[in-house]
Amino acid sequence: MEANKFDFLGQITADKLMPELERASTRFHVTVAWVAIILDPVFALTDYFNIPGHWQTLLIMRLVVSAVTLTTLLTRKKYTTPSFVVALVPFFLISVQNAYVYAVIDTQNLLGQNLNYMALLIGAAMFVLWRWYYSVLMIGVSAAATGFFLTQNPQVTPDYFFIHGGLLLMAVGIFTVVLINTRYRLVVREIRARLALRISNEAIRLQAEQIKSINENLEKLVQERTSELEIKNKALEEAAFINAHKLRAPVASILGLVGLIKTTDSVDELKQINVLLQDSTEKLDAVVSEITRTIEGEPGLT
Helix, strand or coil, X not given: CCHHHHCXXXXXXXXXXXXXXXXXXXXXXXXXXXXXXXXXXXXXXXHHHHCCCCHHHHHHHHHHHHHHHHHHHHCCCCCCCXXXXXXXXXXXXXXXXXXXXXXXXXXXXXXXXXXXXXXXXXXXHHHCCCCHHHHHHHHHHHHHHHHHHHCCCCCCCHHHHXXXXXXXXXXXXXXXXXXXXXXXXXXXXXXXXXXXXXXXXXXXXXXXXXHHHHHHHHHHHHHHHHHHXXXXXXXXXXXXXXXXXXXXXXXXXXXXXXXXXXXXXXXXXXXXXXXXXXXXXXXXXXHHHHHXXXXXXXXXXX
């Protein structure tokens, strides 16, 4: 259990990772959307020269793609749409749009169309950040749509398609899936490392605060103990003063009176000495009590 305390990467849960991943991928996906919105209609110029008989249809399709992508982009925050959808929509629509071209293109421009399709896939691979199954879905849809529209074009046979860039297009499609997945995993690792570093720094900060608190408590404890020792030392000094001055007088009186008892036989003198001895004894007891109270921290007698 103690070892897991320092497993900062293991503390990165999905609820911490996904918001960071969304922030990191949003700028890429929004860029993809704007590129599709602006550039896709521009490529209608190439349709005018390469497919003069169908460029109007393709222009309408391109404008629809831009309009749908723009709508998705503008309503993303309102409907809290994940950013990858903003890239997924134009990717899907442009894939279908490019697939339609295979139904009307002639053999002379087939290779150029395949190269354009490859450029789309490679461009997407450089920007989109999503899980691998979205890539597989998109490539599968693109392949199915391309195959369907190829069957509608009697000029392009399967052999001719594969020889003139189709095989390379399939390879690029697979490469796109791998590249997107690789970039996605690298970004996730980078985010996890950054979050783990943040947690580590927070742990260090808390530990430093705990150490500071412990030091402050120790300092306070030392001050309290020092104050107690100073009080004890003062009490001992007072006891020493009492011992040196106040205790000596009654002790000396008692010793003197004891000496007088040894040298006199008078009953009256013994009675008087006894009274004085009692008085000196009471004074001695009072001084001893004062010393005791002083050592125990009670106020001394004045």
